[in-house]
Amino acid sequence: MRPNRTDGEEKMTATYSGIAPLLAMKGIRKAFPGVVAVSSASFELLPGEIHALVGENGAGKSTLIKILMGVHRADAGEIILFGSEVAFTSPLAARRAGIAAIYQEFTLVPTLSVAANLFLGRERTRRGLIDARQEYQQAVELFKRLGVVIDPEALVHDLNVAQQQLVEIARALATDARVLVMDEPTAALTPNEVEKLFVLLHELAGRKIGIIFISHRLDEVFKLADRVTVMRDGQTIATTKASELNRNQLIELMVGRPLESEFPKMPAQCGEVCLEVRNLSGGRVKDVSFQVKRGEVLGMAGLMGAGRTEVARLIFGADPKESGEIRVDGKGTDIESPRDAIANGICLLTEDRKSQGLVLKATAKDNFALPNLESWSRVGFIDERQESRRFAKHVGDLNIRIAGPDQLAEELSGGNQQKLLVARWLETNSQVIVFDEPTRGIDVGAKYEMYLLINDLAARGKAIIVISSELPELLGISDRIMVMREGRIAGEISDVRAATQTDIMALAT
C-alpha cells in the first residue's frame, strides 16, 4: 500500500471516473534476450468495465497480460490490484488474488468430464474423497446462471470447440474472479454463440467485474467495449472511449499509418469453370454441388459445424467421401488422398496452420519444399540447388518476410506462415486453392496483405474458395457467397455488393 502517492498519472485516473480502479499497470517494461517486448505500457481497469486491448501481433498485448498473470516478471513498472501493489510469481497466485484468464489455447483436460475440469485444482471433497454429486450440482447451477446447456458429465473431448470455450469461461467464473482476462474468446464461436457470450459479459460487468477483452475482430470491440487501449511496438499508444472512435481511426492507431480501404477487392474476371463438385457426401456433408470458375473467389459461410471445413477436406481427399464427383477443368478425378488432390491441382490451406499446415520444428524452406520434393529429385536424391532457387523466387514474389531459408517455421508470424503455405501450393501448380479461415490469428496489416494475395491469385486465373466466420471479411472479398447449414447448401448470394451480414445469417440459421 502506498497511500501517499501523488504522481500525475494517478490523479488523472482518479479524475476520469471518480472510482478507484480494480487494476492499474504503470510504466511496465519487459525485455527478452534480443527483443524488448514491452517498452512502456500503462493500463487501467475499472469495476464493471469492459476494456478492450487491441494491437497487431507482436505489439506486446500477450506479454503485458502474461506479466499481469505472473507468467513473466516485469523489468520495471508497477501493478496495483484492488489498491495494493502486487507482483505475481505464478498464474496460480494471480488466480488466487482474483484474476482469471482465458487463453486462446484451451487449458482443459480432454479426457476428463466437464465437471471435473471445472473444479480441477480445487475439487469439492467430503471426508477426503471427491464429492462428485456436489460438483455436479454446482456445475449445473453455474451453467444455469450462464444460460449454457452443457452436460457436466460429458467428456470434454466430446464437446465441440464452442462448448469447450464456454466451459473455459465457466471455470474462470467459478473461482469468483473480480478481473477476467479474455484472449480472443470468440475465435472459435459462431455469431450466435458470440451474441450469447456478449450478453453474458455485459451481465458480468453489471456485477462490477472488470473484463479485459483482447480481440482481432474490431466489430466485436466496438460492440462490446466501454474503453479501448491500443498497443503498438510495445507501448500503449492511446486509451479512449470506444464510442469516440470509428473503425478506420482504430485501425490507423494500430498500424500507425493511414489505411485506404480494409478490403481491396477487385472485380473478378471469371473464366471457365475450374472446379465442379457434384452431389458430394461424406461425414456431416450431404449432397453438396457447386462450381467455381477461374478467377472467381467463392466465399463459404455458415455456422460452426455447418460442414464448411468438412466440404473442403472432402474435396482435398483428407477425409473419405461416401459419394459424389469432383471435376477439375472438366475432367473427372478419383481423389482418395491429399496426394491425389494435389496431383489434380487442388490444395487446402487449413484453418489450423500449426497442427495441420506446418512442420513447426522444420525450416521455412523444408516446409515450402515438402509437397514439391519429388518433382525436384532424381532417383530420390533432392536437387538442392533447384530447391533453393524456387524457394528464393517465391519468397521474392510473395514478399515473405523471413530471416533466411533456415529460419524455423514456428518463428514466423502468422501472416508469413500463411504466405509460405501459399508459396508451396503455387509451386505444386495448384489451380483450385481452398482457404479455410485464412486470416485467423493474423493481424490487421497482414490481413490486408492476405486479401491482396487472394486478389492476385484470382487475377492469375486460380479458382478460389474462402471459408470464413468473419462475415465482413467474406462480404468484402468474395465474388459469390455460398451459405451452408447442417451439412447442406442452404443458399447462395450472387450479388455480394448488395448483401448484408443479415442476409447471410438468414440463410445460415
Place this chain on the structure above:
Amino acid sequence: MSVSKKTTSRVALAKLLRDYGMLIVLLVLCLLFSVLTISEQHPTGAAAAKQTVAEITKTTDRSAGVLIVGRDDDEDGQFSKELKSELASLAYTNVRVVAGDPPLIRTMLEGLVDSASQYGLIVTTESFAPIVRTIISELPQLSQIRVATPPSYRWPTFLLADNIRNVANQITVIAIIAIGMTMVIITAGIDLSVGSLVALSAVMVAWLVGQFGGETASTWAMILAGLGAMLLCGATGAFSGLMITRFRIPPFIATLAMMQVAAGVAYIISQGKPIYHIPDSFIWLGRGVEPLLKIPYAVILMIALYVAAHILMSRTTTGRYIYAVGGNAEAARLSGIRVSWVLFFVYTLCGVLAGLGGIVMASQLKSGAPTYGLTYELYVIAAVVVGGTSLSGGEGRIFGTLIGAFIIAVIQNGMNLTNVESYTQKVVLGLVILGAVLLDRLKQRGFRFRGA
C-alpha cells in the same frame, strides 16, 4: 549494448552446444580416461624388436654374442625372429634364439654355462624378464651377462591401438542397429524388438549355415544364410510397421509384442541351445581386420552404413519425409506425403539392420544363441537419445547417434580400465543417460533451470 553482446555470446554458446555438445562430451571423456590410464607400456612382438635394436647397438659390441630368450608363442616368436634378422643385418654374428617354457629355458641356459664368456647380452621380453633374472642369479657363471628388455614408455592404456580397436568392436552391433532406431525415433516412434531380432538373426544365420553344410559350408552359402536372416528380421519389422500404420497400434505395443515373438522363435529354432557348427571363415566379418591399418571389417561396415544413412536422411526425399512425419504427421499427410509408407519403411529398415547386427554378433562369437542381444534395445535407445535425437520426434542426427554409441562404449571401457566394479558401472551408465536427456531438455529451454 553489453546486454546484447552477452546475449549474442549466449546464443552462440547454445548453438555450439546444440550442434557439437555431445562431440565435446565424447572428447572430454576420452581425455579424462587417457589421463587416468597413463602407465608404463611395454611393447611386444615385432614393434618391440625394432625398439630394442637401437638399445643394443648403443650398449653392446658387434663381437659379443646375443642371446634372445622368449616363450614359444606367436608374439615372442615374432619378437625373436624380427630381432634376429635386424641384428644380422647390422653384422651381429653370434645371435642365438632360445624359445620355450621356463623349465626348458633353465635347462638350455644351464647348458650354456661352459660357453658363458661368448655372450655379453640376454634380450628377453618384459613379461619373461623376471624368470630369466631368477635363473641367472642361480647360475653364477652367467652373472656377468646383462639382461635387456624392450624399452618401456609412458602412454595411456586407453589410447593404445588395441584398446581403441576393442571399443570400436564392442559398439559395432549396437551402433548398426541404432541407425534404424534413430530413424524410427525421428518419426516419433520406438522399436523395442531389436534386441530379440539380434538373437533371432544370429540363431537363424547359424541354423541356415548348418543346413547348408555346417563347418563345410561355402562362402556363398554363408552369404545366402546372412541374407536369409536379414530377410526374416526385415519381415518382422515390416509386420510391426503394418500393425502400426494399418491398425494404428501404438509402436510401443506393436514392437513389444514382436519382441516376445522374435525371442520365442529364436528359442524354437535353436531348441534353446547355442548353434556352433559354423566354418572358421565365418568370423571374417566379426573378427577380421583389413591388413593396412588393422581396422576391423565390422567397423568399416558400420562406418559405411552411417555414411549411407546420413546421405539418406539429408539428401533424399525419403529422409525429408521421415523428419516431416515425425515433426507433424497430419501436416505431412496434408502435404501429400504417404505417411503410412514412410513409417512402414523405417520399421522394415530397422528390422533389417537389427538382423545385420545379429549376423555381426554371430560372426564375432562364431555361434548363434537365443540369448544374444538381451536388453540391447535399451542400449540402442540410449545411444540414440544420448546422441541428441528427441523422443518426441522430428529432430535428430545420424552421426549424433554414432557419437552417442561411442560415449556409452567409452564410458564402459574407461570404467573397465580404471577398475570400476560392474555394478557401479550400471549406476554410472544410468545417470549418464539421464544426464543426456536432461541436457537435451535444458538446451530446448535455452538453459533456464526454472520449471516452465
